[in-house]
Amino acid sequence: MPGTPLPKMASRHRKSLALVAAAAAVPLVLAGCADNAKTPGSNASAGPIQVTSTKTECKVSTGSVPSGNLSFAVKNEGTEITEFYLLAEDGLRIVGEVENIGPGLTRNLVVTAPAGKYTTACKPGMQGDGIRSAFEVTDSGNKTAVDADFQKLADTGVQQYAAYVKDQTEQLVTGTKAFADAYAAGDTSKARELYAATRMHWERIEPVAESFGDLDPKLDAREADLEPGQEWTGWHRAEKDLFPPAGYTALTAAERAKIATQLVADTEELGKRTRTVELSADKLGNGAKELLDEVARGKVTGEEEIWSHTDLWDFQANVDGARIAFESLKPALTQKDAALAKSLDEKFSALQAELKKHATGDGFAYYNELSATEVQQLAALVDALGEPLSKLTSAVVL
Amino acid sequence: MTANFLIGLREGLEATLVVVLLMAYLVKTGRRSLLPRLWAGVGIAVAVSIAFGALLTFGPQGLTFAAQEAIGGGLSIVAVALVTWMVFWMARTARSLGGELKSQVDKMADGAAWGLVLVAAVAVGREGLETALFLWAAAQAAGESSQPLLGALLGLAVAAGLGYLLHRGVLKVNLSRFFTWTGVGLIVVAGGVLAYGIHDLQEAGILPGLHSLAFDVSAAIPRSSWYGTLLKGTLNLSPATTWLEAGAWLLYVIPVLYFYIRANGSAPAKSSGNAAAPHAAKAA
Numbered sequence: 001m002p003g004t005p006l007p008k009m010a011s012r013h014r015k016s017l018a019l020v021a022a023a024a025a026v027p028l029v030l031a032g033c034a035d036n037a038k039t040p041g042s043n044a045s046a047g048p049i050q051v052t053s054t055k056t057e058c059k060v061s062t063g064s065v066p067s068g069n070l071s072f073a074v075k076n077e078g079t080e081i082t083e084f085y086l087l088a089e090d091g092l093r094i095v096g097e098v099e100n101i102g103p104g105l106t107r108n109l110v111v112t113a114p115a116g117k118y119t120t121a122c123k124p125g126m127q128g129d130g131i132r133s134a135f136e137v138t139d140s141g142n143k144t145a146v147d148a149d150f151q152k153l154a155d156t157g158v159q160q161y162a163a164y165v166k167d168q169t170e171q172l173v174t175g176t177k178a179f180a181d182a183y184a185a186g187d188t189s190k191a192r193e194l195y196a197a198t199r200m201h202w203e204r205i206e207p208v209a210e211s212f213g214d215l216d217p218k219l220d221a222r223e224a225d226l227e228p229g230q231e232w233t234g235w236h237r238a239e240k241d242l243f244p245p246a247g248y249t250a251l252t253a254a255e256r257a258k259i260a261t262q263l264v265a266d267t268e269e270l271g272k273r274t275r276t277v278e279l280s281a282d283k284l285g286n287g288a289k290e291l292l293d294e295v296a297r298g299k300v301t302g303e304e305e306i307w308s309h310t311d312l313w314d315f316q317a318n319v320d321g322a323r324i325a326f327e328s329l330k331p332a333l334t335q336k337d338a339a340l341a342k343s344l345d346e347k348f349s350a351l352q353a354e355l356k357k358h359a360t361g362d363g364f365a366y367y368n369e370l371s372a373t374e375v376q377q378l379a380a381l382v383d384a385l386g387e388p389l390s391k392l393t394s395a396v397v398l
Numbered sequence: 399m400t401a402n403f404l405i406g407l408r409e410g411l412e413a414t415l416v417v418v419l420l421m422a423y424l425v426k427t428g429r430r431s432l433l434p435r436l437w438a439g440v441g442i443a444v445a446v447s448i449a450f451g452a453l454l455t456f457g458p459q460g461l462t463f464a465a466q467e468a469i470g471g472g473l474s475i476v477a478v479a480l481v482t483w484m485v486f487w488m489a490r491t492a493r494s495l496g497g498e499l500k501s502q503v504d505k506m507a508d509g510a511a512w513g514l515v516l517v518a519a520v521a522v523g524r525e526g527l528e529t530a531l532f533l534w535a536a537a538q539a540a541g542e543s544s545q546p547l548l549g550a551l552l553g554l555a556v557a558a559g560l561g562y563l564l565h566r567g568v569l570k571v572n573l574s575r576f577f578t579w580t581g582v583g584l585i586v587v588a589g590g591v592l593a594y595g596i597h598d599l600q601e602a603g604i605l606p607g608l609h610s611l612a613f614d615v616s617a618a619i620p621r622s623s624w625y626g627t628l629l630k631g632t633l634n635l636s637p638a639t640t641w642l643e644a645g646a647w648l649l650y651v652i653p654v655l656y657f658y659i660r661a662n663g664s665a666p667a668k669s670s671g672n673a674a675a676p677h678a679a680k681a682a
Binding site for chain 1: 443464528536539550603608621
């Protein structure tokens with residue numbers, strides 16, 4: 001309460017409060033400490049990375065360093081105040097920065113960086129995007145104290161996957177609009193062409209999309225799975241109309257337009273909702289497993305795309321989604337269970353290689369063109385991958 | 399030289415402004431005796447910052463970027479809370495000055511005066527670490543050239559000088575008006591400090607929205623120009639301000655100003671020039 005008179009008692013109270021606050025702050029501050037890499041050795045790099053900033057240049061002494069605690073010594077040889085940033089690959093997220101580097105000064109930046117691609121930037125005059133160049137952190141394999149900060153790795157992975165989901169959703173919304181336009185306008189050949197390619201964005205993020213129980217059936221229900229009395233809308237309704245079986249009565253233009261409008265509206269709603277979805281490491285792990293189960297249940301059997309036979313597109317997209325989820329968690333997983341990470345890597349590659357055999361141009365062979373042996377082969381690889389993948393969540397989360 | 403001078407000036411002004419306003423207030427209310435406490439707070443902050451900065455510069459351990467931003471940002475927000483409380487406390491005591499309540503006010507002042515130490519310490523300390531690290535970097539460069547250190551120290555000295563002039567100037571203003579305006583000044587400054595703290599936390603990735611800018615006038619007001627420096631040092635106006643910063647500023651300044659003006663009873667009273675408060679009779 002501002003302005004309340006404070007008697008003596010309260011001031012004693014406040015002092016002890018201040019003491020407690022100060023005591024609490026110490027570990028917090030210490031937790032934010034990192035070794036000043038002044039001695040070569042631990043990091044295999046001799047001393048800090050030298051950065052020289054001038055009016056027109058931003059010279060970084062090396063473009064690639066092993067992961068761990070990185071120490072940059074940034075020297076300003078220009079005439080204006082400069083700043084130095086280490087940015088994530090997207091060039092937006094700040095991994096570390098040091099400001100107020102006056103002319104003639106050298107200031108240090110200490111950051112902990114896992115392996116990956118980064119961008120360095122100097123900002124002479126403290127404005128604009130700065131002078132940027134690519135920077136790479138390779139996997140050093142040796143775990144520095146902070147490298148073992150497992151939670152951070154997991155969090156970074158979740159962030160990466162969230163970005164992937166966002167990107168796929170955006171592409172799905174754009175693609176769905178184009179598909180819906182063609183379909184509503186009766187441009188059957190164009191709609192057929194767009195159908196499988198656009199659905200891939202949906203299939204890649206299916207676990208996230210499926211977490212919205214009301215949208216999933218509206219968008220992706222198959223005729224065989226309809227509940228009695230349920231209205232059939234979404235992708236597969238359009239699919240049957242575009243790839244009609246014998247004796248099928250085509251929808252009228254008005255009916256088509258209704259399906260198309262609904263499809264776009266539901267997809268946009270999905271896009272809106274995914275933006276606020278809370279992802280976590282266990283959701284990624286379980287999502288990857290769900291995608292593979294999805295493949296084993298629906299794609300291998302050819303039930304998903306019963307009229308269009310574009311199951312392999314969905315198949316590939318499900319595998320993509322599972323692989324991205326796994327790769328986002330990989331840095332964290334490698335710390336906990338390197339063997340599992342290695343095994344997953346190999347099995348993803350094997351399945352991918354087999355899928356590639358059926359690729360034609362931008363797309364794939366139609367599923368009804370595959371021989372029983374080929375289907376069997378795919379199924380066996382899916383199963384082989386599913387087994388270690390089911391251990392992913394527990395390995396990362398527990 | 400000039401550039402380092404401007405950094406010193408900017409960082410110096412950020413710390414000086416709040417201290418000057420608090421000082422003026424104490425002198426005006428005839429509580430010079432409390433000035434040492436204010437200086438104690440400033441001294442503590444300076445000493446801790448310099449020592450900590452030296453430790454991080456020369457010691458075996460540095461501070462990660464995120465931790466540094468979290469300290470600066472967190473302390474800024476604490477400073478805002480303290481300054482806000484201070485402003486309202488002033489508004490109350492200002493009204494009862496010179497009345498029969500004086501003894502009561504002084505009693506209360508004693509309790510709150512310890513708060514003064516804290517306010518001064520946090521107001522100076524929030525930028526202290528960054529400034530100390532900058533100064534140590536300048537000191538390290540002194541081997542090659544003493545210009546950066548000289549420039550930085552000169553900047554700080556000029557900031558202190560400007561603070562002193564402001565202090566003298568503020569003392570000339572008549573009393574009732576003085577209270578209203580120092581309060582308003584402190585609130586606006588605190589709004590800037592809040593925005594600054596938010597920006598720090600955005601850079602550290604603790605708060606989102608670092609790249610959604612409300613406006614970007616850095617072409618018109620370069621951050622390295624002298625006027626850019628003054629605006630940043632006094633009002634903490636950043637030429638490229640994010641929506642979150644702008645929102646926080648408005649959400650803080652508008653309601654707080656409203657309550658503050660209301661707490662002052664009305665608009666500044668007609669100048670009377672003496673210590674008799676127009677609202678003394680209206681006990682709050």
